Amino acid sequence: MRIAQVAPLAESVPPRLYGGTERVASWLTEELVRQGHRVTLFASGDSETSAELVACAPQGLRLAGIRDHTASHLAMLAKVRERQESFDIIHFHLDLLQHAMFSDLTHKCVTTLHGRLDLPDFLPVYEAFPRMPLISISDGQRKPMPSTANWLATVHHGLGPGLCPFDPRGGDYLAFLGRITPEKRPDRAIEIAKRAGMRLRVAAKVDAVDEEYFRSQIEPLLDHPLIEFIGEIDEAQKGPFLGGARALLFPIDWPEPFGLVMIEAMSAGTPVIAWRNGSVPEILGDGVSGIIVDSIAEAISACERSAAIDRFRVRAHFEQHFTAERMAGDYLVAFDRLLSSPQGYTKAAE
């Protein structure tokens, strides 16, 4: 199949540092190429891919210091549009701008929505352009969207090969990995560890916007013999950090549409203790690859029970559900489904 992958320009594909969407776009692109498809990747010029790369900005916009990304994305979409006849499928990883420019090509366009959809700001575009086929990254992500949204499929993310290798032994500490931000509830993680009497290692970056929250709410909690704050870690450190843990704590307080760190932990064989919120119940096999909780007390009890979870079963759950190969397969099924409606796919017609 001739597939265009249209990635955000905020970061390179894959990103130098952070950038969940660009990481997933990279894993998907590489896997589709590996499976023999002819893939063209529209992304920043410092991207690295085995697909054909169409450079749509010299480098990722964020690290280039570009603050308003709209113009660069519109210019990229003009390039996609120019070459549209050479693609069977045009797959967007952007939220908004393509709906207007490709409203006459929805029979071969599809958009994966990567972000949260519970902000009213974005709704007008989905109401104004109801024919664009949409893919959610979890069923939970769909909840706030209007009933008219043209959902084609849910495709859970999958991890590229070689990342977060399986560690059959694990270790004795709890892990917290992510940004320090109120929604991720690092304070809950710290309370759980202290009350469970277990070590907690916190690997987290602090964005400028969260500086004040970190200083006033989190830093005072760190001065405790069980708590170790190790700051930001890179991709290479992630595997050992997650693989060496007894369990990952994911005590989120918001409907996270997909928590990549959960499948990274599972890849390493480390079970996840997560709050019942957003996509969590879809991603965790409760009792198999982790434990879903609703309170601090349940989380403390889960920490104790987590030692009994078989790390080989956690890894098997990951391999069955969260590899890039499975993700690419799901996308190909969705693409086929779309192409079998040459007049354009509409969920309402199904």
Added chain:
Amino acid sequence: MRIAQVAPLAESVPPRLYGGTERVASWLTEELVRQGHRVTLFASGDSETSAELVACAPQGLRLAGIRDHTASHLAMLAKVRERQESFDIIHFHLDLLQHAMFSDLTHKCVTTLHGRLDLPDFLPVYEAFPRMPLISISDGQRKPMPSTANWLATVHHGLGPGLCPFDPRGGDYLAFLGRITPEKRPDRAIEIAKRAGMRLRVAAKVDAVDEEYFRSQIEPLLDHPLIEFIGEIDEAQKGPFLGGARALLFPIDWPEPFGLVMIEAMSAGTPVIAWRNGSVPEILGDGVSGIIVDSIAEAISACERSAAIDRFRVRAHFEQHFTAERMAGDYLVAFDRLLSSPQGYTKAAE
């Protein structure tokens, strides 16, 4: 002529409080209606106009708490697009989003760029869609744009009738009116007044983003018998505030594409002392409606000389160049010029 006016949705038209673009769009719309044109205004639903209003959001987005305005603007543009056949001219007051969606209708579309154009963020869109006819609000505004930009005209803003009425007497103080922000250089205004030994009244709002600048750089300068900080004032207070002044200080430190406050002061008969920057030399008649300066020393001397400027001549300069009637006339000439090229206007072809 059947004219669509497409205004930003950030504020109502006219705006409740701030919003330079929405104010100008309102003055232009009302004047075009007054001259007998059939005008359709695409704007937020709480706008007030004698044109036909197409409500594209329940109320201005900023006061409604919507932070990302992209989706709402795309939905508005879809409405414009739907009705495009009923217009001879579609006149956009947005910077970016319409270029992609109307790239096949540039023979009857025109965009007034209201903002600064010296940020690299926006350039990709003007390079990707080079056929959209553009109108600058000053010649100075054009400088940073690529030579390929399809300029149709420069149209200076004009003020709606009844605002900032002429005050033949003026008063004894210097006035500063605007936001407290480093680019507007309120510190310069204060230094000039102190060294000239004249009273300065500062009518200015402080945005959240400028709080720190205000507290650390400006507030310490206010404790002086010649300086009076009166905070934010509304539209009704603006006329008396400007009309009662000896001169307006406009000591800007950036290439402001058009300083509305300069023509508001001129409307009241008050001369303007302004730094040579951006659009200033186009707007001020040097020695007629104000004095253009390059240094603090020149500004101090200008304060003394400003008493000799004839307020009737300032007002006459305003009436000749900066009324909404003159602005609408210029726009109609530009529209005619566009429509005389049915294949689409290109500056290069002239």
